[in-house]
Amino acid sequence: MAEDLIIKSGTREEQYLSLLPQIKGLLEGETNLVANLANIAAAIKEQFGWLWVGFYLVNEGELVLGPFQGPVACTRIRKGRGVCGTSWAQEKTLIVPDVEKFPGHISCSSLSRSEIVVPLVKAGQIYGVLDIDSELPDQFSETDKAYLEQIVSIIP
Numbered sequence: 183m184a185e186d187l188i189i190k191s192g193t194r195e196e197q198y199l200s201l202l203p204q205i206k207g208l209l210e211g212e213t214n215l216v217a218n219l220a221n222i223a224a225a226i227k228e229q230f231g232w233l234w235v236g237f238y239l240v241n242e243g244e245l246v247l248g249p250f251q252g253p254v255a256c257t258r259i260r261k262g263r264g265v266c267g268t269s270w271a272q273e274k275t276l277i278v279p280d281v282e283k284f285p286g287h288i289s290c291s292s293l294s295r296s297e298i299v300v301p302l303v304k305a306g307q308i309y310g311v312l313d314i315d316s317e318l319p320d321q322f323s324e325t326d327k328a329y330l331e332q333i334v335s336i337i338p
Protein backbone atom coordinates (compact mmCIF):
# COMPACT_ATOMS: atom_id res chain seq x y z
CA MET A 183 0.00 0.00 0.00
CA ALA A 184 1.10 3.57 -0.54
CA GLU A 185 -0.72 6.56 0.79
CA ASP A 186 0.00 9.69 2.76
CA LEU A 187 0.43 9.54 6.48
CA ILE A 188 -2.14 11.56 8.41
CA ILE A 189 -0.25 13.76 10.84
CA LYS A 190 -2.07 14.36 14.10
CA SER A 191 -1.56 17.19 16.58
CA GLY A 192 -2.48 16.86 20.25
CA THR A 193 -0.99 15.15 23.26
CA ARG A 194 1.80 12.66 22.78
CA GLU A 195 -0.69 9.85 23.49
CA GLU A 196 -3.18 11.19 20.91
CA GLN A 197 -0.38 11.28 18.38
CA TYR A 198 0.54 7.65 19.04
CA LEU A 199 -3.13 6.61 18.88
CA SER A 200 -3.34 8.13 15.41
CA LEU A 201 -0.01 6.69 14.30
CA LEU A 202 -0.40 3.11 15.55
CA PRO A 203 -3.20 1.98 13.18
CA GLN A 204 -1.45 3.70 10.29
CA ILE A 205 1.75 1.78 11.02
CA LYS A 206 -0.32 -1.43 11.22
CA GLY A 207 -1.66 -0.57 7.75
CA LEU A 208 1.83 0.06 6.39
CA LEU A 209 3.01 -3.36 7.63
CA GLU A 210 -0.03 -5.26 6.40
CA GLY A 211 0.84 -7.90 3.83
CA GLU A 212 4.56 -7.02 3.82
CA THR A 213 7.07 -9.34 5.44
CA ASN A 214 10.32 -7.78 4.22
CA LEU A 215 12.09 -6.50 7.32
CA VAL A 216 14.04 -3.67 5.69
CA ALA A 217 10.93 -2.36 3.93
CA ASN A 218 8.92 -2.44 7.15
CA LEU A 219 11.63 -0.82 9.30
CA ALA A 220 12.11 1.89 6.66
CA ASN A 221 8.41 2.79 6.72
CA ILE A 222 8.21 2.70 10.52
CA ALA A 223 11.20 5.04 10.83
CA ALA A 224 9.68 7.40 8.26
CA ALA A 225 6.24 7.36 9.90
CA ILE A 226 7.59 8.09 13.40
CA LYS A 227 9.88 10.83 12.07
CA GLU A 228 7.03 12.44 10.11
CA GLN A 229 4.63 12.39 13.04
CA PHE A 230 6.98 13.64 15.74
CA GLY A 231 9.78 15.42 13.86
CA TRP A 232 12.49 14.07 16.13
CA LEU A 233 16.14 14.52 15.12
CA TRP A 234 16.90 10.87 14.36
CA VAL A 235 14.65 7.81 14.18
CA GLY A 236 16.08 4.50 13.11
CA PHE A 237 17.09 0.94 13.63
CA TYR A 238 20.24 -0.99 14.38
CA LEU A 239 20.15 -4.71 13.60
CA VAL A 240 22.14 -7.48 15.26
CA ASN A 241 24.65 -8.82 12.75
CA GLU A 242 27.55 -11.12 13.60
CA GLY A 243 27.56 -10.07 17.25
CA GLU A 244 27.29 -6.31 16.69
CA LEU A 245 24.57 -3.77 16.06
CA VAL A 246 24.77 -2.55 12.47
CA LEU A 247 22.98 0.54 11.17
CA GLY A 248 19.66 -0.22 9.48
CA PRO A 249 16.87 1.91 7.99
CA PHE A 250 16.70 5.38 9.51
CA GLN A 251 15.59 8.97 9.01
CA GLY A 252 17.84 11.84 10.04
CA PRO A 253 21.51 12.79 9.92
CA VAL A 254 24.16 10.20 9.00
CA ALA A 255 25.04 7.95 11.93
CA CYS A 256 27.61 5.53 13.35
CA THR A 257 27.42 2.22 11.50
CA ARG A 258 28.46 -0.30 14.18
CA ILE A 259 27.87 -0.50 17.93
CA ARG A 260 29.20 -3.26 20.16
CA LYS A 261 27.12 -5.01 22.80
CA GLY A 262 27.19 -3.06 26.07
CA ARG A 263 28.41 0.14 24.32
CA GLY A 264 26.43 3.35 24.18
CA VAL A 265 22.72 3.54 24.86
CA CYS A 266 21.93 1.11 22.02
CA GLY A 267 24.44 -1.54 23.06
CA THR A 268 23.40 -1.20 26.70
CA SER A 269 19.72 -1.61 25.84
CA TRP A 270 20.65 -4.75 23.90
CA ALA A 271 22.81 -6.12 26.75
CA GLN A 272 20.23 -5.34 29.44
CA GLU A 273 17.35 -6.46 27.19
CA LYS A 274 15.21 -3.49 28.09
CA THR A 275 14.05 -0.08 26.92
CA LEU A 276 16.31 2.75 28.07
CA ILE A 277 15.14 6.35 28.45
CA VAL A 278 17.99 8.87 28.61
CA PRO A 279 16.77 12.36 29.61
CA ASP A 280 20.25 13.89 29.20
CA VAL A 281 22.68 12.09 26.90
CA GLU A 282 25.64 13.92 28.45
CA LYS A 283 24.92 12.14 31.73
CA PHE A 284 24.82 8.65 30.22
CA PRO A 285 28.25 7.04 30.72
CA GLY A 286 29.57 5.85 27.36
CA HIS A 287 26.89 7.56 25.29
CA ILE A 288 27.91 7.42 21.62
CA SER A 289 27.42 10.84 20.08
CA CYS A 290 26.50 10.35 16.43
CA SER A 291 25.12 13.89 16.26
CA SER A 292 26.22 16.74 18.47
CA LEU A 293 22.62 18.01 18.33
CA SER A 294 21.18 15.07 20.28
CA ARG A 295 20.10 15.92 23.84
CA SER A 296 17.85 13.01 24.87
CA GLU A 297 17.27 9.52 23.61
CA ILE A 298 15.13 6.39 23.88
CA VAL A 299 16.19 2.92 22.76
CA VAL A 300 13.71 0.04 22.47
CA PRO A 301 14.84 -3.56 21.84
CA LEU A 302 13.30 -5.55 18.98
CA VAL A 303 12.42 -9.03 20.22
CA LYS A 304 11.40 -12.09 18.22
CA ALA A 305 10.98 -15.54 19.80
CA GLY A 306 12.69 -14.29 22.95
CA GLN A 307 15.76 -13.08 21.01
CA ILE A 308 16.82 -9.47 20.50
CA TYR A 309 17.42 -8.90 16.80
CA GLY A 310 17.91 -5.14 16.88
CA VAL A 311 16.91 -1.87 18.50
CA LEU A 312 14.80 1.15 17.66
CA ASP A 313 16.75 4.31 18.52
CA ILE A 314 15.26 7.80 18.69
CA ASP A 315 17.14 11.02 19.40
CA SER A 316 15.73 14.44 20.17
CA GLU A 317 17.38 17.84 20.00
CA LEU A 318 15.54 18.71 23.23
CA PRO A 319 16.39 17.38 26.70
CA ASP A 320 14.00 15.08 28.55
CA GLN A 321 11.78 14.34 25.55
CA PHE A 322 10.85 10.72 26.31
CA SER A 323 8.59 9.27 28.98
CA GLU A 324 6.87 6.04 29.99
CA THR A 325 4.18 6.94 27.41
CA ASP A 326 6.75 6.80 24.62
CA LYS A 327 8.17 3.58 26.04
CA ALA A 328 4.73 1.93 26.10
CA TYR A 329 3.72 2.95 22.58
CA LEU A 330 7.10 2.39 20.95
CA GLU A 331 7.25 -1.09 22.52
CA GLN A 332 3.80 -1.69 21.05
CA ILE A 333 4.94 -0.49 17.62
CA VAL A 334 8.01 -2.76 17.52
CA SER A 335 5.96 -5.71 18.79
CA ILE A 336 3.85 -5.70 15.60
CA ILE A 337 6.81 -5.94 13.22
CA PRO A 338 6.19 -9.23 11.40
Ligand code: SME
Pocket residue numbers: 234255256259263264265266267286287288289290291294297313315
Ligand atom coordinates in the same frame (compact mmCIF):
# COMPACT_ATOMS: atom_id res chain seq x y z
N1 SME B 1 23.53 7.53 20.75
C1 SME B 1 23.55 6.13 20.40
C2 SME B 1 24.26 5.89 19.11
C3 SME B 1 23.38 5.86 17.92
S1 SME B 1 22.93 7.38 17.39
O1 SME B 1 22.26 8.15 18.44
C4 SME B 1 22.02 7.33 16.02
C5 SME B 1 24.15 5.31 21.53
O2 SME B 1 24.72 5.87 22.48
O3 SME B 1 24.10 4.09 21.45
